[in-house]
Amino acid sequence: MGKDVRLQVLICTFGYEGIRRIVSRSYPEMEGVEYIVSWQLPDGDVEIPSPIASRKDFTVAKTTTRGLSRNRNLVLSLATAPVAIIGDDDVDYTSDGLLNAIRTMDMHPDAALIAMRYGTHCVEKVYPTYGFELSRTPKGYYVSSIEMVIRPEIINGAGLRFDERFGIGSVFMAGEEQLFVHSLLQAGFECRYAPFEICRHEGDTTSARHGSDPEYISTKGAVIRLLHPFGWWMRMLTHAIRDAGADKGISRIDYIRAWIGGVARLRSLTSG
Numbered sequence: 001m002g003k004d005v006r007l008q009v010l011i012c013t014f015g016y017e018g019i020r021r022i023v024s025r026s027y028p029e030m031e032g033v034e035y036i037v038s039w040q041l042p043d044g045d046v047e048i049p050s051p052i053a054s055r056k057d058f059t060v061a062k063t064t065t066r067g068l069s070r071n072r073n074l075v076l077s078l079a080t081a082p083v084a085i086i087g088d089d090d091v092d093y094t095s096d097g098l099l100n101a102i103r104t105m106d107m108h109p110d111a112a113l114i115a116m117r118y119g120t121h122c123v124e125k126v127y128p129t130y131g132f133e134l135s136r137t138p139k140g141y142y143v144s145s146i147e148m149v150i151r152p153e154i155i156n157g158a159g160l161r162f163d164e165r166f167g168i169g170s171v172f173m174a175g176e177e178q179l180f181v182h183s184l185l186q187a188g189f190e191c192r193y194a195p196f197e198i199c200r201h202e203g204d205t206t207s208a209r210h211g212s213d214p215e216y217i218s219t220k221g222a223v224i225r226l227l228h229p230f231g232w233w234m235r236m237l238t239h240a241i242r243d244a245g246a247d248k249g250i251s252r253i254d255y256i257r258a259w260i261g262g263v264a265r266l267r268s269l270t271s272g
Contacts (some may be wrong), residue, residue, distance in 0.1 A: 006032040007102050008081040008152075013089040014040045014169075021049050028093040033057065033098055035087075038075035044068050069167035069176045072145070076161070079152035085198060086148040087200035091168070097198040101149045104194045109115070110156040112189035113181065115143045117201040127195060127204040134181055134191040141193070145177045146201060157186055165269060166223070172262070173215055177222035182227055212249030221262030 009027070013019055019039060020152045027035055037052070037060045043064065052058050063074055072086065083105045085098075104114055115134065115264045117127050128138055160183050167176040184191050220239070244255035 004032055005034050005081045005085060007098060008034045008079050008084045008091065009087045009098070009214050010072075010075040010079055010084050011035060011087040011089060012040075012075055013037060013066060014066075014068075014071070015043070016046050018089045019049060019052070021044070021089040023049050023073065025090070026094065027058075028095045028098065029055070029057055030094060030098060031094055032102075034059065034077050034081065038071050038078070040061060040065055040071050043135050050123045051067070051114055064199050067164060067167060067169040069164045069170060071160035072167070072176070073161045073164065076152065077156065082153070084152050085149050086150065087199075088146050088201075090201065091146050091152055092111055092200045094200070095197075097200075099224050100196040105149055105151070108190070108192055111192050112151050112188050113191040114149045115147045115181075115191070115193045116149055116196050116198045118144070118146055120202055121205075122202070128193065129195055131192060131194045134193060135185050139192070143177050143193075148177070148180075148207070149198065154189060160184060160187060160191070165266075166219070169270065172219040172266065173220075174219050174221050174254060178223055179226060196247065207228050212244075214250070214254065217250070217255055217258035218262030218265065221259035222266040225263045227264055236260070 003246060013022055016103050022037065035058045037058065037075060039060055041062055048060050059078075061072070061074070061078060065071065065074065083102055084270065087093075087103055100115065104116065107113065108114060113134075120184075122203045123168050125144075126140070128141060132138070134143070162176045163179045166172045166179060167174065180190055219234065220230070224235050228235060236256060240252045240255045240259070244252040250258075
């Protein structure tokens with residue numbers, strides 16, 4: 001890293017199709033900004049495409065591992081700038097958005113993580129218009145990974161990582177973002193939300209695509225069991241009443257079965 005680098009965008013991708021998505025996206029060339037790509041290639045090596053290989057502000061690290069959270073942890077270990085964005089291979093960045101990330105972190109020098117906003121034409125996600133501490137989030141708000149702006153020195157220094165049991169390609173298909181933020185809060189670090197856009201992402205969120213999928217509900221059960229070890233079953237009943245039924249694509253009984261199945265699977269992993 002150059003001595004004047006203020007921000008690194010940490011991008012995870014998988015296979016040839018993933019690196020081609022990166023080629024098709026917008027990554028502004030800016031003074032003080034670098035991009036680090038952790039590229040999972042478990043099925044064999046592939047040459048780095050020339051549009052990326054030719055850019056001095058890009059670093060690509062190849063790995064034979066699988067699993068998004070494992071990939072995020074790998075790229076996080078490579079971060080050396082004062083500020084970093086948790087990126088993805090289907091996100092577009094603008095110079096204004098990257099500057100928003102730097103300025104917002106400068107405004108909160110003690111924050112380990114600030115969740116910001118991504119621009120989209122989809123209406124599934126609604127953002128608060130005011131800032132707040134993530135220890136006191138308003139109802140209905142949740143953090144997506146591509147909204148996270150972090151201080152690598154704090155997080156790496158504390159040895160905090162994404163839970164590799166969760167996320168695409170692992171035992172549970174999602175939930176790694178919630179658990180990561182929770183681990184920072186549990187460690188006593190300041191985490192905030194700021195209503196400024198840092199990137200654009202078109203497409204539905206995981207919950208919008210898979211909300212009635214038993215595998216997703218199973219994942220939700222495991223996540224909430226970790227976040228609320230004593231009150232998870234009450235939340236299960238509340239979610240089943242709210243999110244299941246004849247018009248929701250899954251019956252309440254099947255919803256509860258899937259949820260409890262996730263809790264049981266988590267217990268088996270923990271005990272094993």
